[in-house]
Amino acid sequence: MAEQLLAFAVLIALIFALNLIPVFAPPTWMALAFVGFQFPETNPWALALAGAGAATLGRLTLALLAHRIVGKKLLNKAQRANVDVIKRRLEKRTTLTFGIFLSYAFSPLPSNFLFIAYGLTGLPLLRVALPFFLGRFVSYAFFITGGQSAGRRFQIDSLESTLYASGYFIVTQLVVMAALYAFTRIDWEVLLDDHRFVWRR
Secondary structure (H helix, E strand, C coil): CHHHHHHHHHHHHHHHHHHHCCCCCCCHHHHHHHHHHHCCCCCHHHHHHHHHHHHHHHHHHHHHHHHHHHHHHHCCHHHHHHHHHHHHHHHCCHHHHHHHHHHHHHCCCCCHHHHHHHHHHCCCCHHHHHHHHHHHHHHHHHHHHHHHHHHHHCCCCHHHHHHHHHHHHHHHHHHHHHHHHHHHHECHHHHHHHCCCCECC
């Protein structure tokens, strides 16, 4: 029993750490699906609940660090003013923000870009904590139970699954890096007000 609790605690700490890494961190849902595949007797709801909690805390910490390190120290005055355009639009649209984070959390897409971008705005983090937690809890439970079902019924070639996971991981992280760069270069005021795409130098 003690060994199981220790393993569970290590897994939760690992999930928190994975969600704290800005780029090139393995997707949490893949790690949880693997746990479900290897240990089909694990309670999927307890694991999903703990995983969603750890992932949410990790992402909120990432957003906070993005605000304090990148937003305040690395962005120049013009870039900060550009990000403030997004901040002003989202301040009065809490329902929209809630919906974006909830729907995004249901998907297997990497959320590091979303939280870094949100962190740069300096908006309250608690506003996005609940929708992200709820979405991740549901999606993690789905992937864990899917992994458990596959573990009971099929023999999946480990090399094939590793190659697939590696390809997905590399592609998504390259997209994330490009999206983060674009986020600070797009002129948001022109895009939102005039519906024109302008690239800031």
